[in-house]
Amino acid sequence: MFKINKNKVLLSSFFALICSSYVFASNTSEKLAFNIKVAKPTFVLPQFSGPYREREASIAPDEYESAEKLRALLENENQYEALKVLESFYDIELSPAMLTLKAQIYFSMQKYDKAEALYLKVLARKPQLVRVHRDLGQLYLLQEKPKKAQKHFSKALSLGSNEAIVHGQLAYLNLTLNSPFSAISEYQQAMALQPNEIQWQQGLFSALSQAKMYPTAHALLAEMLVKNPNEIDLWLNKAVLSLNQNNNKEALISLEMAILLGDKDDGNLKTAAQLHLQLQSYDRAFELISRHVEKNSLNTHTLNEYLTWLDQVEMWQEASDLLKEIEPKIKGLSAKEQSMLFVQTANINSKRRKFNIAEDYYKKALDSDPSNGDALLKYALFSSDKKAHIQAELLYIRAESIPEFEKQALLGKAQLYLNMQNHAGALVQLQKAYSRYPELAALSEQIKVIQNIIRLKNKNQA
């Protein structure tokens, strides 16, 4: 690719490295990162049903009559009337049990501030009421006050609560507020009490994964999949786990299973296509890409990524087919987006050696968006390959004026001058690049080499 008379091996390898990194930054130097979206652990709220549900505080004997009345009202879902009865008393006249009931009614009516104030009042009178700590924890969880919720769930457990929901919710909070390790034991407790509750299983799985305890997480997931083989999230979780363990093939199998079961998440489809490309199952990759492109209103960023991947694996025909498929939609795009796709089309045609078509598309790309730095650089390189040096130089000069493309433009121009045997010009560009981008440390060596060449040339001429 790079031809220099003397010292060319060194310079060629240097430029091959630099240019491939920068000129085709978007194409070749991107590290593949796989993303799979899975459901996050959640929490559930209990239903409050009335004064005679389990509780730790008993009602006063003189409240029996009122309690009977309240029970009847609540059984008929007449919360407003029940509240009216309770509000006819001063809070201090009610036993903590009745006051708790009043707070629960406020809670279920979504009068959270009143419920909170009452729960706190009950705890001021009887701080050891486990159920109130539990309810208050849930109230805070709902109000997105996780630290307060955590405090009350912990208190409920320290006072002897052994409800799965308290363990599970504390685990959820520990997982989100602290470390996954602090959640594992609580999720295990919740699972021990409610082994079939999918939430605790998912929570435990999530905690184990975050703690990087992969073999245990895998074992748990295998058990969950035996019970729920059609659960999409479980397959997605398995895919994530496999990716974490760098087992891309296993991840792809799980991801395909999720897609087969109906997962339609864009990101997951994209990851599956990406994995297929990496594992060289190109037909399936292209099938997924086409399906995604068909399904969606055109997302140019995603499409651009797909085209780049297809380019990387030299599937130019497929890339061309894909572009044809979306052609009718292109008119509806913004000028910038159109420009981006024209660059891809030009690039693909260039690879397929259809140079005239490629050139037309480069021009169209720049007509649509004259400040498309990527188009300028690629068109410049294309022109340089065609020995249209003047045009290439002009395009590099234009790219140089765009700050984020300046570095690539300077290096590209230096390469162009070297191709033209203009060592002095190349030296100026490299010195400029080195002074503006000191992180290009390797340039100093190359500058010395070119200076030697110039010196040698001058000596020979003299």
Add this chain to the structure above:
Amino acid sequence: MYKLIIPLVALGLTACNSTSDTVNLAQCTNNNWADVGYETALSGKSVRFFNTYEEQCGEKLAVDAKSHYLDGFTSGIKEYCTYDNGYKLASKALPNKNTCPFELRTQFEKGYKMAALVLKEQKANLKKMQDQQEANKRYQPAK
């Protein structure tokens, strides 16, 4: 106007047997409702005594009077509802007005019952002694 209302209210309250107190109208505009609540609790009156203020003060009552009153009452009732205080009241043969909240009631009633028992015993002993004296007088042989 108040002259007409107060006797009626007082009569009503007496009829309900909740309390027979009337309020000092100067208190309607005071700033220490917490103290009023506290003192009310310590005097063994019901928390509902505040209703009397509401009825008699009307709009003169400060907006936050009730919450301050209840704060004070809550503090006072904790001091009132103790074993010792229950014992003291029963020792003086004062009635148990059942104003203690449920969670504080047990200790207070324990003290009250204990003192009531002691008082009952004392009364029984006294009566026994009196009866003995009477009997002694009655059966004294005539000289």
